[in-house]
Amino acid sequence: MALEHAILVSLSERPGTGYEIGQQFSRSIGYFWSATHQQIYRTLKKLHADGLVSFESIAQDGRPDKKVYTLSDAGRDLLADWVSSPTPLSPLRSDIGLKLRAADLGDLPTVITELRAHRDEAAGLLAVFQGWEQEYYPDPDALSGRKLGQYLVLRGGILMHEHTITWCDEVLVRFQREVDNQSAAQPAATSR
Amino acid sequence: MALEHAILVSLSERPGTGYEIGQQFSRSIGYFWSATHQQIYRTLKKLHADGLVSFESIAQDGRPDKKVYTLSDAGRDLLADWVSSPTPLSPLRSDIGLKLRAADLGDLPTVITELRAHRDEAAGLLAVFQGWEQEYYPDPDALSGRKLGQYLVLRGGILMHEHTITWCDEVLVRFQREVDNQSAAQPAATSR
């Protein structure tokens, strides 16, 4: 259901083509909701059939026509209801959690290397987010309305990646100790 | 892909029926990977066709036969490879993030009420997790192997819910201030 809402949210910020919505999904909104262009086109078609968006075809030189979609009144009403509706805790699907749970089946040093890569990736994204925070929201206390919501979502992303990094570090420390203990127990085993 | 791995992880901890795996998915493992029983039965069939698990039918009085699944050597090898493989940052799908981004379209006091409910739900789960931590892992420094992995996943869950609560609180403070400002600006508007 929520992909529809994600697209409506994007259109509520500004009208745009499927392509442009896709851009947003791989930039700002994309850090909290992802979708491929195929999903977007498919869903736009459905939203149009349901009367939640309208579009205007714009002819272009050389390129195919573009369809600029706009939120309809019905779409805006639906969004307003939706943002005020309850949000149950969403079931999790965390690959890294699963892997950790079975980590002792794999090769620990390799697991550590991959975990560090994961951690660094999160740290990279965190830096990007923190850059945005400083650039776009230098005075967070003064924010209100739409801008405030966007800022708070960004804050959520920052907190989330901080959490990921904290967790990875905790795991890395413990796993490193585990490796050290093993090599201390079998000091002759230098290879494999 | 990863549902297959989730089931293999469960079977690597102990053999079991589809039903029992489902139980695990709504308890321990379920807090990091969720699946319905339909998905599980469907996937078990596929895993069996691929030779990653085997099963033994056990006749029962009155009840239908149960199939106790066991991880095969091939399944164990596949799991070992998988836990050592890279884990890219997974794309996010956060309903609450999306809603926040469009929060100004809805009724703020209602949004606040729902957000508080969300926060409290997370706090409830956090308490459950913390209970487990104390009950099952009273001496975390002494853990190793399989148990250590399970503990670290639980730690991840605890950190995650703490993050959720921190975030919700941050948002609640800001939104409450927003409401106060609005009612200060229009002190006569007591209803609606």
Added chain:
DNA sequence: GTCCGCATGTAACTTGTTACATGATTTA
């Protein structure tokens, strides 16, 4: 006598992923 736990399944549908296809313009 009704609900809960055990135990497995089918069917229909919605979402999400991956690959392929087209075609002009701009940038390296």
Added chain:
DNA sequence: TAAATCATGTAACAAGTTACATGCGGAC
């Protein structure tokens, strides 16, 4: 001349959700 950007789409498949179906035994 190879690539990236703009712009839209089809097709096939994998994964996830919801509803329905069966049937015994025990608890309330």
